[in-house]
Amino acid sequence: MKHNFGAGPCILPKEVFQEASQAVVDFNNSGLSILEISHRSKDFEAVIAEAERLVRELLNVPQGYSILFLQGGASTQFAMVPLNLLADGAQAAYLDTGVWASKAAKEAKKIGDVAIVGSSADKNYTYIPKNIEVPADAAYFHYTSNNTIYGTEVFDIPSTVAPLVCDMSSDIFSRTINVADYALIYAGAQKNMGPAGVTLVIVKDDILGKSGRTLPTIFDYESHSKAGSMYNTPPVFSIYVSMLNLRWLKAKGGIDVIEQENIIKARALYGEIDRNPFFKGTAVEEDRSRMNVTFVMENPELEASFLELAKERGLIGLKGHRSVGGFRASMYNALSISSVNALVDTMKEFEEKNK
Amino acid sequence: MKHNFGAGPCILPKEVFQEASQAVVDFNNSGLSILEISHRSKDFEAVIAEAERLVRELLNVPQGYSILFLQGGASTQFAMVPLNLLADGAQAAYLDTGVWASKAAKEAKKIGDVAIVGSSADKNYTYIPKNIEVPADAAYFHYTSNNTIYGTEVFDIPSTVAPLVCDMSSDIFSRTINVADYALIYAGAQKNMGPAGVTLVIVKDDILGKSGRTLPTIFDYESHSKAGSMYNTPPVFSIYVSMLNLRWLKAKGGIDVIEQENIIKARALYGEIDRNPFFKGTAVEEDRSRMNVTFVMENPELEASFLELAKERGLIGLKGHRSVGGFRASMYNALSISSVNALVDTMKEFEEKNK
Numbered sequence: 166m167k168h169n170f171g172a173g174p175c176i177l178p179k180e181v182f183q184e185a186s187q188a189v190v191d192f193n194n195s196g197l198s199i200l201e202i203s204h205r206s207k208d209f210e211a212v213i214a215e216a217e218r219l220v221r222e223l224l225n226v227p228q229g230y231s232i233l234f235l236q237g238g239a240s241t242q243f244a245m246v247p248l249n250l251l252a253d254g255a256q257a258a259y260l261d262t263g264v265w266a267s268k269a270a271k272e273a274k275k276i277g278d279v280a281i282v283g284s285s286a287d288k289n290y291t292y293i294p295k296n297i298e299v300p301a302d303a304a305y306f307h308y309t310s311n312n313t314i315y316g317t318e319v320f321d322i323p324s325t326v327a328p329l330v331c332d333m334s335s336d337i338f339s340r341t342i343n344v345a346d347y348a349l350i351y352a353g354a355q356k357n358m359g360p361a362g363v364t365l366v367i368v369k370d371d372i373l374g375k376s377g378r379t380l381p382t383i384f385d386y387e388s389h390s391k392a393g394s395m396y397n398t399p400p401v402f403s404i405y406v407s408m409l410n411l412r413w414l415k416a417k418g419g420i421d422v423i424e425q426e427n428i429i430k431a432r433a434l435y436g437e438i439d440r441n442p443f444f445k446g447t448a449v450e451e452d453r454s455r456m457n458v459t460f461v462m463e464n465p466e467l468e469a470s471f472l473e474l475a476k477e478r479g480l481i482g483l484k485g486h487r488s489v490g491g492f493r494a495s496m497y498n499a500l501s502i503s504s505v506n507a508l509v510d511t512m513k514e515f516e517e518k519n520k
Numbered sequence: 521m522k523h524n525f526g527a528g529p530c531i532l533p534k535e536v537f538q539e540a541s542q543a544v545v546d547f548n549n550s551g552l553s554i555l556e557i558s559h560r561s562k563d564f565e566a567v568i569a570e571a572e573r574l575v576r577e578l579l580n581v582p583q584g585y586s587i588l589f590l591q592g593g594a595s596t597q598f599a600m601v602p603l604n605l606l607a608d609g610a611q612a613a614y615l616d617t618g619v620w621a622s623k624a625a626k627e628a629k630k631i632g633d634v635a636i637v638g639s640s641a642d643k644n645y646t647y648i649p650k651n652i653e654v655p656a657d658a659a660y661f662h663y664t665s666n667n668t669i670y671g672t673e674v675f676d677i678p679s680t681v682a683p684l685v686c687d688m689s690s691d692i693f694s695r696t697i698n699v700a701d702y703a704l705i706y707a708g709a710q711k712n713m714g715p716a717g718v719t720l721v722i723v724k725d726d727i728l729g730k731s732g733r734t735l736p737t738i739f740d741y742e743s744h745s746k747a748g749s750m751y752n753t754p755p756v757f758s759i760y761v762s763m764l765n766l767r768w769l770k771a772k773g774g775i776d777v778i779e780q781e782n783i784i785k786a787r788a789l790y791g792e793i794d795r796n797p798f799f800k801g802t803a804v805e806e807d808r809s810r811m812n813v814t815f816v817m818e819n820p821e822l823e824a825s826f827l828e829l830a831k832e833r834g835l836i837g838l839k840g841h842r843s844v845g846g847f848r849a850s851m852y853n854a855l856s857i858s859s860v861n862a863l864v865d866t867m868k869e870f871e872e873k874n875k
Contacts, residue, residue: 182544182553185544186544189540196522198537201532202529236592236593236755237591237596237738238738240738244739272738275735360555361559362591362757381627382595383593383598384599397592397593397596398710401717402717403758482558
C-alpha cells in the first residue's frame with residue numbers, strides 16, 4: 166500500500182484508474198478503445214458534454230460562462246490571458262505569490278503593460294500579501310489561489326473592482342468558490358481534476374472579444390467557446406478521465422463534502438507539525454494551504470532519515486521543492502484521511518525513535 | 521471483430537492498448553498508475569527519453585535536430601511555425617492542398633507575409649499541384665504531406681532552396697522520409713504515433729532564434745528544446761502510449777517494413793476500387809494517398825446501402841468527410857491487411873448483390 170503525497174501529476178481515485186484502464190481496451194462495451202474513437206463520435210461527444218455539465222454543477226457555474234477544455238497547461242494560459250484580455254494601452258495587475266504567479270506576470274509583460282501590486286518574494290513566499298491596492302482601471306487582476314511550492318493559499322479574494330482572473334491549478338474542486346466573482350478561472354487538470362494533458366478554463370463570455378488583437382485562432386478563447394472545445398482534436402483521454410473523476414466527486418457528495426474532508430486532513434497534519442517538536446511549518450499560519458503542506462525539521466540533518474522512514478512506511482512524494490527544502494505533503498481530494506494518518510503516525514514514530 | 525477505418529483519432533495496435541491499460545492501474549509494477557506519477561520521476565523520464573530515441577532511430581534523424589513533444593495539435597503549430605520562423609519583412613510560401621493546408625496559411629497570414637505558391641482548390645483538392653515555384657528568398661516553404669480529407673499525398677518533395685516545413689500529421693511513420701531535407705516537421709500524434717493530446721515537432725536547431733520576435737515562452741521552440749519537452753508538465757499518458765506504439769513499430773521491423781505493408785494495403789483497395797464497376801476513386805491516380813483512400817459510388821443513391829452492409833461486416837469509420845462525400849477508408853499503420861481484405865470482400869459482395 167502506497168500513500169501518494171506527490172504534488173502533481175498526482176493521486177486520483179482507484180475507481181477512476183480502474184474504469185479508465187478498462188476503457189483503454191474496451192470503451193462502453195463498444196469493442197473499441199477510448200484511444201481509437203473519433204472525437205466527433207457520439208460516444209465522445211457524450212463524454213465531453215458530461216464533463217462540462219459536471220464542472221457547471223459541482224462549481225455552481227452561473228449563466229454566461231463558457232467551460233473550455235484546452236491543451237497546453239496553465240503555462241499556455243499565462244500567454245492566452247493577456248493575449249485575450251489585455252488591450253494595448255491598458256494595464257493588468259498581478260499578485261506575486263510564488264514561482265508560478267511570477268511566471269504568469271513575466272509572460273504577460275511580453276504582451277502588454279503589467280503592474281505587480283503585491284509580492285511576498287521578500288520572505289520566500291511564505292505568506293499572502295494583504296491589503297493590496299489594485300488600480301480600479303486595471304484590465305484585470307490576476308492571482309494564484311494556491312501556491313503549490315510554498316504551501317500557501319488565498320482564502321479571501323482580494324477586494325477589487327477590476328475583473329478577477331485566477332490560476333486555480335492546485336486547489337480547484339477542493340473547496341467552495343463563487344464563480345460569479347471571477348471573469349476567468351483556469352486550471353491545469355493534473356491535481357484535482359484529472360491527468361496531465363488538459364486545462365480547464367471557465368470564462369465569462371462578455372469579457373471576450375475586446376482586446377483589439379488579431380489572434381491566431383488557436384489562442385482565441387472565443388474560437389474554443391464557439392466550437393465547444395472542439396476547434397481542433399481535443400485531448401480525448403485526459404478529458405475522459407477528468408469526467409470520471411468529476412463523476413466520482415459528485416457521487417461523494419460534491420465540493421461541500423470534499424472541502425470538509427480536506428479541512429479535516431489539513432487539521433490533522435498541521436496539528437502534528439505544530440505539536441511534534443521535530444517539525445515546523447514554513448508558511449505563516451493564516452495562509453497555510455490545505456492542498457500542499459510544507460514543513461521542515463528543527464534539525465535539518467535529520468531530514469534524510471525521516472524521508473527514509475517515510476519510504477519504509479509507503480509514504481511517497483514527500484520531498485520538498487528545492488525552493489523550500491524539507492517536505493511537502495500534497496493532500497489532494499483523492500488522498501484519503503487514512504493516508505494522512507499514516508503520515509502523522511510516521512512523524513510520531515520518528516519522534517519516539519529520536520527523542 | 522471490428523475493423524476501424526476511422527480517420528483519427530484512430531486504430532492503434534491491440535498490444536499497445538493492452539499495455540497502456542495495464543499501466544493505468546499499475547505502471548512498471550510500481551503499484552502506481554501512469555496517471556499519478558510525477559513527470560519529473562525517473563520512471564517517466566525514462567519513457568520520454570525512449571520516445572525520443574525511437575523517433576530518432578525510426579526516422580533516422582540526423583544530428584542537429586531537436587525532438588519535441590508538445591501539446592495543442594497541428595493547429596497550434598499553424599501559429600508557432602510563423603511565430604518562430606517568419607521575421608517581419610520576410611515572406612513565407614505555402615502550398616494549398618486542402619482544408620488543413622489552407623488553415624495553416626490563413627493562420628500564418630495573421631502573423632506575417634504569406635504567398636500561396638500553388639493550390640488545387642479549383643478541383644476540390646483532388647490533386648497535388650506540380651511544378652510550383654517557390655521564391656528562393658522565402659523564409660520557408662510549408663506544405664502538408666498527406667491530405668486526410670481529400671485522399672491525396674505528396675510523394676515528391678517540391679524542389680526549392682527555401683527551408684522546408686511540413687505538416688506530416690497523417691502520414692508520418694508510414695513511409696521513409698529524409699529528415700535532413702526539412703527545417704521543421706510537425707505532426708499531431710493521433711494517426712500513426714499515438715493517441716490525441718501530443719504533437720511531435722522535429723526541428724533543425726540552427727533555424728531557431730532568428731525571427732526577432734519576443735515570444736511567450738510556451739510558444740518558443742527554443743524553450744521546449746532546452747527543457748527537453750519538460751518546460752511545463754507534458755501530456756504524460758499520450759507520450760507514454762506513443763512510446764509504446766513506436767516500440768511496436770520498431771519490433772515490427774521499422775519504417776521499411778511498415779511502408780511495404782502500407783503499399784500492399786493501398787494496392788489491394790485501390791485495385792478493387794478501379795476494378796469494381798460500382799465504385800470510383802476521387803483523387804487523381806498519381807497523387808493517391810496510402811493513408812486515406814477516398815472513393816464514391818457511380819450511383820450515389822447506393823451509398824447508404826453500402827455503408828449499411830459495411831457496418832454489418834464490422835467495418836466502421838468509412839463515411840467520407842462532408843467535403844468529399846462517399847467513403848474514406850483510413851489505413852494507418854495499425855490497420856491490418858486482413859481488415860483491408862474484409863473491406864475489399866464487402867465491396868465484392870455488394871457488387872454481387874446489386875448487379
